[in-house]
Amino acid sequence: MLHKFCCKLLSSRQILTNFCKPHKRIGRLKCRPHRTCQKALVSAIHSMRRRIQSHNCEVRFMTRDNPLLKPCRTRRGLFIQCFPKGHQTLRALGVDHVELEAQDRGALDYVIRARVEAGVRRLYEVAEPGCPPVRRFEPEAPVKDRLRRTRLYLPGNNPDLMLNAGLFGADCVILDLEDSVAPAEKDAARALVRNTLLSVDFGSTERIVRINPLSTGYGRSDIEMIVPALPDCILIPKCDGAKDVKDVEGIVAAIEKQNGIETEILLMPLVETAKGVLNAYEIGAASDRVVALCFGAEDFTADVGVERTKEGRESFIARCMLVLGAKAAGVGAIDTVYSDVQDTDGLVESTREAMAIGFEGKGVIHPAQIGPIHQVFTPTPERIEYAQKVVAAIEQARAAGSGVATIKSKMIDAPIEKRARRILRLAAALGLLEKDTEE
Amino acid sequence: MKMIPNALGRMIPEEIDGRKLKPFLGAHATHGGGRKAGPPIRATVDYKDKLRSSLDEAIEACEIKDGMTVSFHHHLRNGDFLINMVVDRLAERGLKDLVLAPSALFPCHEPIIDHIEKGLITHIEGSMNGPVGRACSLGRMRKCCVLRSHGGRYRAIQDGDLHVDAAFIAAPCADSHGNANGLSGPSACGPISFALADSLYADRVVVVTDNLQPFPVIPWVIRGGNVDHVVQIDRLGDPEKIISGTTRITRSPTRLLIAEYAARFVRDSGIMDEPEFSFQAGAGGISLAFIQHIAEIMRERNIRSAFARGGSMKYLVDLLNEGLIGYILDGQAFDLAGVRSLRDNPKHIETDPFTSYNYHTKGNFAQRVKISILGATEVDLDFNVNVNTHSDGWLLHGTGGFTDATDGYITMITAPLLRGRMPIIVDKVTTVTTPGETVDVIVTERGIAINPGREDLIERLKGSDLPIKPIEELHRIAVEMTGEPAKPVFGDRVVALVEWRDGTIIDAVRQLKP
Incomplete structure (x- = not known):
């Protein structure tokens, strides 16, 4: 029913810019509901969870005359500050049928966006993808074989x-x-x-x-x-x-x-x-x-x-x-x-x-x-050194045409080689090997 | 008002309230000369009985008149009752146009604002914190305030810039002669030596105690020979707010990481391996964690610190008892362990700003501290530091010992890169408390910046695996996360002057347009 408003609100960089005044440590944005929408909203608001809260950002939706949902003054006086431009911006956007009150205690932009979006989603059906912020980092492709200690x-x-x-x-x-x-x-x-x-x-x-x-x-x-x-x-x-x-x-x-x-x-x-x-x-x-x-x-x-x-x-x-x-x-x-x-x-x-x-x-x-x-x-230097000796011995043996090597009369076979190579891979991933000795 | 630039290019008034100002020339540009101010000459014959029956009687005896300067101290911190009690009585006497000269104010002193508005107090010289600072930002003081460091306050008294007509000294333990210390009694707070200069130089000195003991009270941090009147009252303050039962290390992973970086920086700099290693760290979360890390390194490498500069607290006291540090040279105690240690351990020494911080001494021991860990509200690309105002322009903090503590070998600022969405590193600080030339290292969770002027430190840290970056890069990282912060909107009126340690004016705080 109020789809248009949601899309406008959520896609508007302007509103967030006005809301998220960097020099303000806290802020409040508020818009009063239009009377004609009041009845429909009251029932919607009654049925929803009223707050989305973390320590530096809180969003509430409410109707003007509902005493249950009136904002209260907190001991930190967070309801006192407001941005006059917030009202103007909302009005300019044609948002005049819902009251959005957001307590901002210095949250970052993407946090406020998430909180406002979640609040709106509790009231209305929001077309995907909602309001994701612009991606700031191009992530590298996921790597299957990596350290997960x-x-x-x-x-x-x-x-x-x-x-x-x-x-x-x-x-x-x-x-x-x-x-x-x-x-x-x-x-x-x-x-x-x-x-x-x-x-x-x-x-x-x-x-x-x-x-x-x-x-x-x-x-x-x-x-x-x-x-x-x-x-x-x-x-x-x-x-x-x-x-x-x-x-x-x-x-x-x-x-x-x-x-x-x-x-x-x-x-x-x-x-x-x-x-x-x-x-x-x-x-x-x-x-x-x-x-x-x-x-x-x-x-x-x-x-x-x-x-x-x-x-x-x-x-x-x-x-x-x-x-x-x-x-x-x-x-x-x-x-x-x-x-x-x-x-x-x-x-x-x-x-x-x-x-x-x-x-x-x-x-x-x-x-x-x-x-x-x-x-x-993290493998100890002693384990790394032994693993290097194992690999060196087995490679030497192979070069000489043999499948089996020995270190101090102890036979080095395939399982021991496998374990040694795993230690060297781990050591290499941790930057514990000289470049030329890496696997 | 004619404004002139100082050596940092900050615009300051040439003259304010009839006082000609000296612009900041450089951190170490001024030298001594002239003679110190002196207190009035008194005769012992007039001091046979100093005990007054009430605070009113003592105030009466001080002959305080309109326009005089009355001083106080902050060793009872947010538990202090004395300032409000005295100021209320001064108001009852119908006085006006007084100057208040506290070494610091706390939120408990908010009632002062009412007296400012009613004309009892024209302005404050010394320090403003919290609500009183906010009132100053809004231009509610009739005259321009002055912010001084602890050492700067002592200098101002010696120079005669701050002439104290009557000093009221809260004394947790005192005798009828006026000898006093802060070591015992219901309001025990540890050191009270922030009041020493006032006791020596003020025209009238009143010691107020809630714990009157037989003569002699030893040690006599405040000497009875400098005291005019002694008053016993029921309670000086709220013990729970004077001192915390325990201080606790931060649990914030980010702050713990900053503390770890700071300690590793000190280790990698090599200064721990040199003779007379020493450090100063406060009671903030990062500082306490730093102390733990440094102690660990000292144990591992069998290093002993010659001394540590307090404020003292449990963690520092534990190191003293373990033998990892030779002495605690203390200015204030942050918890009960600090108070007890100062009272019982002869290697825990109470020091005053004359020996620790004062600019007009023949050397002070802040110069001998190898590493000082300090906090800040803002640092700019020139390493100038702001501890007085927030990025939104509100004056909320006094200078404390900050500028004085920059006298050591390495001055290190530890702070998270962001507070909320405010970057700590900015292009230009809102207010300069300390010039960049005295600030050496900024440690944040996202990297460490070394002042390019400290080529020796840059050299020392070569080969370290710490994330050392140019300060411009840290600024860029912060702004990428927060956006470029808008600047607060100030009016033209100058509401407070920020004095450098030597009495020159390093910056001016303007009235905020809320």
Whole structure:
């Protein structure tokens, strides 16, 4: 019914420019509803969730005479400031039938856009693609074979944490639309994550988005909005079997085609149920896009009906099975998060165990966990030196026409060579090798 | 009003309120000369009983008249009751046109605004923070205010630029002779030596305490021989707001990253390996995390710091007790651990701005600090720093010890590149508090800029893997994220002068058009 207004509002750079006065630390934009639209709006507004909020930007929609929705003065007096130009601009746009009140405490442009868009979407049907900001960075094509020692989880509805997430040295960041976002805020988070992907430079960090499971009803909307913003990878939660992966792949491929996206967005199934663990191989092999299987201990222990412990003995067998499934399918295996941010020793211990059973990385819930995990996954100079000796010995033997070499009377065969070459690849990726000695 | 440019090209008034101003010439361009101002000569025969029965009686005895200057200090921080109590009484006496000379003001001093509007106070010389600064920005003071650093305030008193007629000193512990310190009692705050110059130079000195102890109170930071009157009142302040129970390190990953970069910069610069390593860091989140990182490096490399410059707090005290630092030379305590350590540990020394910061001393120890970690509201492409006004033009902060602390070997500004959507690095700062020639390094989460004038530092950091970038690049990164910020709109009236340490005027703050 009010489509025209929405499109005008959302596509107008002018309104955001006026709203987002850089020299104002806070701001308010307001337009009063026209009386003729009031009745229709009252019912619409009553049924909607009224606020979209993060600490530096809050958007509300309201009718003028509804006492329930009247703005209140906060102790910081945020309702006092206003932009006279905001009124004029809205009027010039013909927006005279809805009241939009946005509390802006210094949010960046793309955050305000996301908040306003989400607010409007709660009231009206918005034609896709809504109001994405102009892409600021042309991302490189997703890389299947890369380091994934750390995946930093970031709540998808918190713009502050996402802005600098690429600076902390994690190999991957996960912009999360699932567990860290309340059901009532899924739509707001979705718009924010999309705008973040278009506006924030994460550097060389892999950008993963955790969508909601397709079974929840949110998952498809997540994919539809996120894929055009070109994340590197989609993390599929609660994967129980190959079908979960294939269903997501089908939707992703269709949207890629629809949007003329030539690169293939990668997939990372998250296995967090007993059934998923038993099906690890078929999940890993379900699609060429799958790069790694991840383990989720919290949901897994809930599914199995046991307490989650720091030592993780209750999930040890499951984690081993997941690694086996992943390796059989020829993809990576990434361990769950270590939940106690303060306990660095416990984190290191847990990471060592993960590495020992074949995981190539761990989930991370705070940047402080990145350094210790990387340290564990970084090969020591002694291991690198030995690996170099192994490769040199085997190549020398081959040159001499033999398939087997020895170092200090110990036989070097194919598995040892394979392990040595893997260490050298990792060392090379970490810049620990001289150029001419790289694989 | 005739405006003239100073050495930085900032336009300042040639004269204001009948006072001829000296334009800033350069950070180290002025030298001594002349004689210091002196306090009146008194005779001990007149001081047999200094104890007054009430604050009113002490005020009466000070013979305060219209137009006089009354001074206060900020060691009770946001818990201070004294300033409002005295100012209320001065208003009750029907006085007008007073000059207020606090070393700093806090939000708790908001009631002063009412007295400014009613004509009791014409302006403030010293420091304005929060609501009183906001009132100044709006032009609510009749005369032009002056912003001075802690050291600059001492200089102004010695030069006679700031003549204090009556000084009211809040003393958490005092005796009837006027000896006082801040080490015990319900309002214990640690150092109170911001008040030392006033006690030496003011015409009348009143020590106000809520903890009167038998003579002698030791140590006598304020010496009874300089005090005219002593008053005991019920409460000097709110202990919870005077000092925090504990100070906490930031949990913000961005700020932690900045602190880590700052510490790695210090390590890579090599200054930790040289004799007499020392540092100054405040109680802000980044500073505390910096202290932790530096301590870790010191432990790893078996380095001992000759001294650390306070403000003191638990983290610094722990390092002193661990033996990682030789002495804490303290100006203020930020938490209870700082107060206790100052009281109990002979290696924790209370210092005053005469020894730490004053421009008119024969050298001060700020010059001997190897690395000072400071915050800022803005830094510009010439490395000029603003700590007084925000980018929106509001005057919200005093200078504190900022300009004085730039006297050390490396002055490092640590700040996030963005605050909200305001870039910290701008093309031109709204107000210059400190000239770029005294600022060496800017550390942000997106890179570190070294002042091109510090070729020695650039050389020292060659080979470091830190993200060192030209300041122009950091500015570009910030503006790419935020857009080019619009400038605030100012009126013509100058509402405050920003004094450099030597008394020259480095910038003028104009009235804001809200």
